[in-house]
Amino acid sequence: MLKKTPLNAVHKAARARMVDFGGWEMPVQYRGVIEEHLAVRHAAGLFDVSHMGEIKVSGPEALAFIQELTTNDASSLENGQVQYSALCYPHGGVVDDVTLYRFDAEHYLFCVNAANTDKDFAWMEEVLADGDFSGVLLHNVSDDFAQLALQGPAAEAILSRLTDRALTDIGYYRFHEGLVVGVPTIISRTGYTGEDGFELYFAPDSAEEVWKNLMDVGAEDGLVPVGLGARDTLRLEMKYALYGHELSNEITPLEAGLGWITKLDKPSFVGREALLKMKAAGVPRRLVGFAMTEPGIPRADYPVFVDGRQVGVVTSGTMSPSLRHGIGLALVETACAGIGTLLQIGIRSRKVGARIEKTPFVKK
Amino acid sequence: MEFPDELKYTEEHEWVLVEDGVVSVGITDFAQDSLGDVVFVELPEVGTVLEVGKPFGVVESVKAVSDVYAPVSGEVIEINEELQDMPELINTSPYEDGWMLKIKLADNVELEDLMDADDYQNFVEEEE
Numbered sequence A: 001m002l003k004k005t006p007l008n009a010v011h012k013a014a015r016a017r018m019v020d021f022g023g024w025e026m027p028v029q030y031r032g033v034i035e036e037h038l039a040v041r042h043a044a045g046l047f048d049v050s051h052m053g054e055i056k057v058s059g060p061e062a063l064a065f066i067q068e069l070t071t072n073d074a075s076s077l078e079n080g081q082v083q084y085s086a087l088c089y090p091h092g093g094v095v096d097d098v099t100l101y102r103f104d105a106e107h108y109l110f111c112v113n114a115a116n117t118d119k120d121f122a123w124m125e126e127v128l129a130d131g132d133f134s135g136v137l138l139h140n141v142s143d144d145f146a147q148l149a150l151q152g153p154a155a156e157a158i159l160s161r162l163t164d165r166a167l168t169d170i171g172y173y174r175f176h177e178g179l180v181v182g183v184p185t186i187i188s189r190t191g192y193t194g195e196d197g198f199e200l201y202f203a204p205d206s207a208e209e210v211w212k213n214l215m216d217v218g219a220e221d222g223l224v225p226v227g228l229g230a231r232d233t234l235r236l237e238m239k240y241a242l243y244g245h246e247l248s249n250e251i252t253p254l255e256a257g258l259g260w261i262t263k264l265d266k267p268s269f270v271g272r273e274a275l276l277k278m279k280a281a282g283v284p285r286r287l288v289g290f291a292m293t294e295p296g297i298p299r300a301d302y303p304v305f306v307d308g309r310q311v312g313v314v315t316s317g318t319m320s321p322s323l324r325h326g327i328g329l330a331l332v333e334t335a336c337a338g339i340g341t342l343l344q345i346g347i348r349s350r351k352v353g354a355r356i357e358k359t360p361f362v363k364k
Numbered sequence B: 001m002e003f004p005d006e007l008k009y010t011e012e013h014e015w016v017l018v019e020d021g022v023v024s025v026g027i028t029d030f031a032q033d034s035l036g037d038v039v040f041v042e043l044p045e046v047g048t049v050l051e052v053g054k055p056f057g058v059v060e061s062v063k064a065v066s067d068v069y070a071p072v073s074g075e076v077i078e079i080n081e082e083l084q085d086m087p088e089l090i091n092t093s094p095y096e097d098g099w100m101l102k103i104k105l106a107d108n109v110e111l112e113d114l115m116d117a118d119d120y121q122n123f124v125e126e127e128e
Helices: A008-013 A033-042 A062-069 A114-130 A155-160 A204-221 A228-237 A272-281 B029-035 B108-113 B117-127
Strands: A017-021 A024-029 A044-048 A053-058 A081-088 A094-104 A107-112 A137-140 A146-151 A175-180 A183-188 A197-202 A223-225 A285-292 A303-306 A309-319 A326-333 A342-347 A350-357 B014-019 B022-027 B038-042 B055-061 B065-069 B074-079 B101-105
Touching (some): A008 A204, A033 A223, A044 A204, A053 A062, A062 A114, A094 A114, A107 A114, A114 A137, A155 A204, A183 A204, A197 A204, A228 A326, A285 A342, A309 A342, A326 A342, B101 B108
Parallel strands (some): A044 A223
Antiparallel strands (some): A053 A137, A094 A107, A146 A197, A175 A183, A183 A197, A285 A326, A285 A350, A303 A309, A303 A342, A342 A350, B022 B101, B055 B065, B074 B101
8 A cells, every 4th residue: 555645636636647656656747757857947846755754853962863873964063954964884885865954952853765764763763772872762753744845946936925934044955944824834945956945844734735825826937746757857967866776775975976974084973984994995986977978868777888898887867858868877986987988888788878977967 | 648540559559550561650649648758769770570579669758668569570661760859759749750660561460469449449448
């Protein structure tokens, strides 16, 4: 039995194509992936991301616990700030990539990947039990939140019509708590598209009301509902990692290009020893972005060759709606990871030309 | 959704048009609608001999790769070169500008296994 978000009926009424995504029945597209993608790049799009998980951490030693649990340095966070981070296993593989919200010194919220929520929560309990953190409480509050992502250059103008909050005061990766159409909401200037925009967290029973109001007031700016299909192509154009593709138990954050959220100078965190060792020995593989130089569309698991020798594997690929040619991400041997390196992608029985490019693919 | 009467159809959602022993092939309106935006088409070379029921090429949407199967056996005598630059013709005109290839029919008997428009429409409605 697939799980449903509080907007399931709204999507079906809008004739969205629904798919099973990590155990959730989610809209993959409404009018079409390309149209929805371009709307987000040039106007605005509204995504139902209520499947995402939320886990609350509270208590006097919440920060100490989070510092041990995550790779990034949460001590630098101020109240009302968001941080992109990762949870690692002791061997350096990734449990999940997450965003961390700091409300105050004793109250934090993790937003985690839907399919990983139960695994993450169990892992957090394990790390908590192994350490010496007094009075830290963990709550899986995923069922308490609907989540919408309003993304695109018109996002701020649209949202401003439904809230008294001065949105210009909310900086990138900052959040405020305020009312949106009268509904108490966490208004977070974050997203997964590379565009300006917001992620909104609020009670599930208000989901239809918030969704419909946003769609109504956004119509004049070209706001459209956007499914998971365009969510994937948008993040790919930005080289944002997707768990299960660029990140996994078998891939470390150093390999995935997430060294910038891996603070090895922190005194301790789960996975630090293994990651220090990997860094000292030389990171064996790197995540690169590549563009096809010949006709063809790369897909996950296609082999990557240099001069006929396999040097890696595609982790994600698509036709870029913005660039109108094939793009992809691949984990390749570090010696072959330089920008400009000519690759061949094994597409069915052919080897098709590609080149490692600077990322993001789309300049913002 | 359109199901032109003059065409015959397969369970894999290809259509064929038979004219003087030459069979034009494409994918149906239902197929293109299910796929979404078609962004790449891979076709066999002219001269390739196809065997009924075997994949002859692929149609790729943004999200997925789908095989296309030969509705009849025979030699490929023409392919739609326009699909290389304009794969979206499959979405905008699945039965006309979005045709994929023409096959010189090897055996008339194979046509008897194909559905007519009414049967195919029923087949699609059951699948939905």
